[in-house]
Amino acid sequence: MKNKFFVILLISALPICVHAQQIQFALLKYSGGGDWYNDVHSLKNLAEFCNKNLQTDISTEYVVVESGSPEIFNYPFVYLTGHGNIIFNDAEAENLRKYLISGGFLFINDDFGLDPYIRVSMKKVFPELEFIELPYTHPVYHQKYEFKNGIPKIHEHDGKPAQAFGIFYEGRMIAFYNYETDLGDGWDDVHKDPEDVRQKALQMGANVIQYIFMLSSPN
Secondary structure (H helix, E strand, O other): OOOOOOOOOOOOOOOOOOOOOOEOOEEEEOEOOOOOOOOOOHHHHHHHHHHHHOOOOEOOOOEEEEOOOHHHHHOOEEEEEEOOOOEOOHHHHHHHHHHHHOOOEEEEEEOOOOHHHHHHHHHHHOOOOOOEEOOOOOHHHEOOOEOOOOOOOOOOOOOOOOEEEEEEEOOEEEEEEEEOOOHHHHHOOOOOOOHHHHHHHHHHHHHHHHHHOOOOOOO
């Protein structure tokens, strides 16, 4: 029997209602020229992995939402990926801020080269907040799967260590950012990653899902 799971939502502008019904991931479409549409199978594969291993009920069909659209409030988990520039205008930044404050969650995937752009863009959304590197003791590394040494290295990129960052609002992590590792490519099935590497990427993604939706570990 599948676990029922719940999301604690901060209800302010527009509440996101999830409760125990099937949820659906969303892919964020943004301006600036970056390839927001990259890794087309990532969310489908992550949903399938979570459904199998966490006993969740996540739709394997994701939707595309724009950062300034009210439709974003229908989706508790929004995925942002790409290699290049990201621009949020004032209205988009304000909408994204309201979404995240209201209980939404943003997963940011560095597909290589994203870092200088996402930091500027998120600073427009939350000028008062910073990305905080997650220590190895953070619960996101100790859910269904154990990552005692932090986020796994999936792709070499610049050869720098893999890092994970969070943005926290009133004690709640509202955004997760993987840097110099590219979990999304590991979730996808077109990059011919070794199976053990793909599994690590999917397991880390499942840990994030379990952490943000407060799922109990399946038996």
